[in-house]
Amino acid sequence: MTERAVVFDIGNVLIEWQPERFYDAVIGRARREAFFAAIDLHAMNDRVDQGQPFVQVIRDVADANPDWADEVMMWHDRWIEMAAPAIDQSVRILRALRRADVPVFALSNFGIETFEIGVREYPFLEEFDRRYISGHMGVTKPDPRIYEMVEADCGISPSGLLFADDRQENIDAAAARGWGVHLFKSPQGWEDRLIAEGLLAEGGAT
Structure with missing residues (x-):
């Protein structure tokens, strides 16, 4: 057999795995929608999944998007809350x-x-x-x-x-x-x- x-x-x-749900709860749906529209966060996460260093990838995106830097860093600092x-x-x-x-x-x-x-x-x-x-x-x-x-x-x-x-x-x-x-x-x-x-x-x- x-x-x-x-x-x-x-x-x-x-x-x-619900990042959108996490951000809706933390910053509100309207701001979350604007955030996800401004930055391709799933592409950012793909880089991490491909083996690139987690904190460096997130910091690079935060530095490139200063208006959203705090929200981007949450992807690193509060990641476990998205994976729950x-x-x-x-x-x-x-x-x-x-x-x-x-x-x-x-x-x-x-x-x-x-x-x-x-x-x-x-x-x-x-x-x-x-x-x-x-x-x-x-x-x-x-x-x-x-x-x-x-x-x-x-x-x-x-x-x-x-x-x-x-x-x-x-x-x-x-x-x-x-x-x-x-x-x-x-x-x-x-x-x-x-x-x-x-x-x-x-x-x-x-």
Whole structure:
């Protein structure tokens, strides 16, 4: 039988990642909308996820945008408040799979330093059998190279990998390589898919 492993994205699968929600609460929606319109903050974050130094990237953008410098620095100083809370049912699913001796991997766009912050806040991030973190790999989803690197490292055929991610483009790139995929919309939907695949017992994640 083909060896199988389950691959989790982290942001919005195991931990909520909602910078807009954070800024709405701190500076108000109208100012947040102006802030996000003025600066491509997700592109800034992509640089961190590609492995560039967290604080230096944020400071460079803050220095280049003095009118928004305080708000930009919050991305560094209060990052953990944007990456919150944990999605508890997804964490239970992760642990249930491990109890069932199903290999469980992480494949996530995450910076080197931000992942270290995340592990301190969320110790379950150390519970994966293998972790593929873009900052360490130097490439981000949905670049096909990152999926190829996972395959080469784990030695499991693409058809043996079942990958959950909340972004369609990341799912599409994995599917193009022959991975099984699940577009994550809710932890219950993910649990149902794993049960249907025979990887998780009914009620196993309660």
